[in-house]
Amino acid sequence: MEAKNKIARLLNNLREKNPLVHHITNYVTVNDCANITLAIGGAPVMADDINEVRDMVTLASALVINIGTLNSRTVESMLVAGQRANELGIPVILDPVGAGATPYRTDIARIVMENVKLAVIRGNLSEIKTLYGVNTLTKGVDSSEDISAKSDALIEAKNLAKSFARKLNTVIAITGAVDIITDGERMFTVENGHKIMSKITGTGCMCTSLIGSFLGVSEDYALAALAGIAAMGISGEIAYESLSSLEGTGTLKCRIIDTIYNLNEDTIMKRGRINEE
Amino acid sequence: MEAKNKIARLLNNLREKNPLVHHITNYVTVNDCANITLAIGGAPVMADDINEVRDMVTLASALVINIGTLNSRTVESMLVAGQRANELGIPVILDPVGAGATPYRTDIARIVMENVKLAVIRGNLSEIKTLYGVNTLTKGVDSSEDISAKSDALIEAKNLAKSFARKLNTVIAITGAVDIITDGERMFTVENGHKIMSKITGTGCMCTSLIGSFLGVSEDYALAALAGIAAMGISGEIAYESLSSLEGTGTLKCRIIDTIYNLNEDTIMKRGRINEE
Amino acid sequence: MEAKNKIARLLNNLREKNPLVHHITNYVTVNDCANITLAIGGAPVMADDINEVRDMVTLASALVINIGTLNSRTVESMLVAGQRANELGIPVILDPVGAGATPYRTDIARIVMENVKLAVIRGNLSEIKTLYGVNTLTKGVDSSEDISAKSDALIEAKNLAKSFARKLNTVIAITGAVDIITDGERMFTVENGHKIMSKITGTGCMCTSLIGSFLGVSEDYALAALAGIAAMGISGEIAYESLSSLEGTGTLKCRIIDTIYNLNEDTIMKRGRINEE
Structure with a gap:
């Protein structure tokens, strides 16, 4: 079965099962993350206090750890919740x-990576390079580098992702102009999306929440990552095309x-620009 | 005078007096709570530091305590602010x-309930059952149960609410497909709203903020709760009806x-589906 | 060159250079501040942990300190980041x-003001009066006073702003029905905007973020403040005019x-109601 068909099937599952997705995340984009999780069919819960994260994650089908506005209080909660999720076999995604x-x-980020078994790590190229130990520059929270289709940088990034995925036995997802998703064996690229998406805060965080939602109904973590990233890209470009000249970010x-809420099989099949190598 | 007329009159009062509504609330839906408080005519202030909550609540006409992303730092502030509000006769609502x-x-939630005299408690059925001490299941922050019109569950929920309201001498408001509001004597139900509202985070929190705003201008706490819940339900259904097929949550x-901002007497009289027993 | 031409030129600079604007801000309006910073052409980063603010501000072109939901943890970060910014000559704006x-x-607010050299302070009349040591009343986070065009209150406010700016050797910006911007020598007023803007939370915070963005590309701090305030006012009135009768806040x-995202030289030249004395 083609990847797009699998994504469509997974979306139907997600909308039927409404998995609880526990987020320990930042206070900048948390509202958008909750709303996009609801829009795709998940049930978000945001809880970060050390006194309850063990209990909360126990109820969840997936855990999202996002270090956007990290502080010492929530970092401890991330580790406790992540380790409890590992004990219970609940997939964890790190942003x-x-x-x-x-x-x-x-x-x-490294401490989380070393102490919690991660199903997926999703970041931009700078963030993933940093975690892998390659020198790079992160401009605030945005990548200083990007990957365009058919470039040498793309080949290099794919190799890095594959090697990182194998080393950590996890799925590595690098989002950018071209998105890369690999579990160390399979390699997917997605060419949906539009550059205007970088002019909204939280498109990366929301993408991570979408992947978290799909993780709640999929044992194939690479497919869950692919589904979340394709959903975000497709929605971003539809949303962009809908803008009048007076509208903006x-x-x-x-x-x-809206588009995530209305996303369906037809749209995925028609719009998805997904390659599997 | 009919309940709907009283609500309309209260709305006019609210828009004239712009009561200050102090919130100690979560970081997920706080922006929406502030904006809906402004839209209905209140003046929101969000402040949770122990060094200022006593002073801030002193200036306020109502206090909203919402435990959505509680942590040990803010819990202490909730108690201090709540007790100060009690000393000054400022109504307090707990979500x-x-x-x-x-x-x-x-x-x-129980500690707040036991240490602060509450004007209103608003929650979904699971939350209210939990506080009352009945076994139930809360799925994350969403109710695992709901009430439909004319069901046995509705009769049961009304009895529970009435008994809880009497025990605590407070107003109990249970929101769901049918909303229940009671002070232990009067019993109101509201059948406005649309199920799509549960696909946005914070409709419950926003409803609580609306009630908080009405509490700022009403000594009849049951009426304030009714007004907030009816306003939310009416606005939710108007908003839903306005959506094109490409629009969503x-x-x-x-x-x-928008609809709360434009809400007026006519809309309340025409749309309100309120019953008093 | 006229002020409006200078603003237009500065906007072009901003969009070319995408300066990193480090925010230590409140959790109520933080998402809107990030999105408006992106919309005007800046690159926002929100980071408040004491372990990273020194490093983060070092990368930035401007620092925004906003005390909207201050607490003891973030106050310390504000001082550390502010002092580091001072060492590096990075402009700091206080809201x-x-x-x-x-x-x-x-x-x-006074402690920040006394320990950090500020490029700009932007507040409403109550807030600025408070900092200057004049008796006033702040209603929650909103001004209890306002200034209309050609009033005695306007003359008084201008004098206060000028005197405060000279005393502190900073730019003082008072926003209201008429906005006042002065560095103690030059005095600008802006008469853009619409009163409905006070019915959204965060228009003040967003204005501060716009100024922060312009500070990232301008050594003339009064001009940066003027540019941010004019951009906010112009966008607010265009946005208001675009509302249908069913739309609201x-x-x-x-x-x-949207309007900030689409703002350009033509709109500034056509719409700007700016006076320089």
């Missing part, structure tokens, strides 16, 4: 927001959530 | 978000706030 | 949200961000 920008951020954010 | 999901959340949230 | 409402808030917020 290492801004890794590479400051030593603290890099350290925390304020409206765009609403439309992305 | 026990997710009570029942984790022991910590349940404990904190992203646009819906904006439209709910 | 003293709610100064005057509680003693704690007033104290913290929910849609308005999206449209303000």
Whole structure:
């Protein structure tokens, strides 16, 4: 079965099962993450206190760890919840927001990576390079590098992702102009999306929440990552195309959530620009 | 005078007096709570630091305590602010978000309930059952149960609400497909709203903020709760009806706030589906 | 060159250079601040942990300190980041949200003001009066006073702003029905905007973020403040004019961000109501 068909089937599962997706995340994009999780069919719960994260994650089908506005209080909760999720076989996704920008951020991302078995790591190229130990530059929380189709940088990034995925036995997802998803064996690329998406805060975080939602109904973690990333890209480009000349990034954010809410098999089949090597 | 007329009159009062509504609330839906408070005519202030909550609540006409993303730092502030509000006769509303999901959340909701005299408690059926001490299941922060019109569950929920309201001498408001509001004597039900509202995060929190705003101008706490719940339900259904086939939950949230902003006596009289027993 | 031409040129610079704007801000309006910073052409980063703020601000072109939901943890970060910014010559803007409402808030705003060299302070009249030491009343986080065109209050406010700016050797910006911007020598007023903007939370915070973005590309701090304030006012009135009779403050917020995203030289030249004395 083609990847797009599998994604469509997974979306139907997700909408039927409404998996609880526990987020320990940042206070910048948390509302958008909750709303996009609901829009795709998941049930988000945001809880970060050390006194309840063990109990909360026990109820969940997936755990999202996002270090966007990390602080010492929530970092401890991330580790406790992540380890409990591991004990219970609940998949965990890490979004290492801004890794590479400051030593603290890099350290925390690495500590999470070393102490929690991760199903997926999703980041931009700078963040993933940083975690892998390659020198790079993160501009605040945005990547300083990007990958275009058919470039040498793309080949290099694929190799890095594959090698990282094998080393950690996890799925590595690098999002950018071209998205790369690999479990170390299979290699997928997605060419959906539009560059205007980088002009909204949280498109990366929302993408991670979508993957978290798909993880809640899929044992194939690479497929879950692919589904989340394709859903985000497809919705982003539909939302962009819907904008009138007077509309801009304020409206765009609403439309992305609208489009995720209305996403269906037809749209995925028609729009998806997915390659599997 | 009919309930709907009283609500319309209260709305006019609210828009004239712009009461300050102090919120100690979660970081997921806080922006929406502030905006809906402004849209209905209140003046929101969000402040949770122990060093200022006593002073802030002193300026306020109502206090909203919402445990959506509770942590030990803010719990202390909730108690201090709540007790200060009690001393000054300022009405306090509790939103026990997710009570029942984790022991910590349940404990904190109970501690607030036992240490602060509450004007209103608003929650979904699972949350209210949990606080009342009945076994139930809370799925994350969403109710695992719901009430439909004319069902046995509705009769049972009404009895529970009435008994709880009498025991605590407070107003109990249970929101769901049918909303129940009672002060232990009067019993109101509201049948406005649409199920799509549960696909946006924070419709419950926003409803609590609306009630908080009405509490700022009403000594009849049951009426304030009824007004907030009816306003939310009416706006939700108008917002839903306004959606085109390409729009979804992203646009819906904006439209709910739009509709609250434009809400007037005519709409309440025409749309309100309120019963008093 | 006329002020409006200078603003237009600065906007072009901003869109070319995408300066990193480090925010230590509140959790109520943080998402809107990030999105409006992106919309005007800046690159926002929100980071408040004491372990990383020194490193993060080092990468930035401007620092925004906003005390909207201050707490002891973030206050320390504000001081550390602010002092590091001073060492590096990175401009710092303070938004003293709610100064005057509680003693704690007033104290913290003063402590920041005394320990960090500020490029700009932007607040409403109550907040600025409080910081200057004049008796006033802050209603929650909103001004209890406002200034209309050609009033005595306007003359008084201008004098206060000028005197404060000279005393502190900073730019003072008071926003209201008429906005006042002065570095103690030059005095600008802006008469753009619409009163409906006060019915959305965060228009003040977003204005501060716009100024922060312009500070990232301008050594003339008064011009940066003027540019941010004019951009906000112009966008607010365009957004307001675009509303249909069924739309309200929910849609308005999206449209303000849309309009900032689409803002260009023509709109500034045509719409700007700026006076320089």
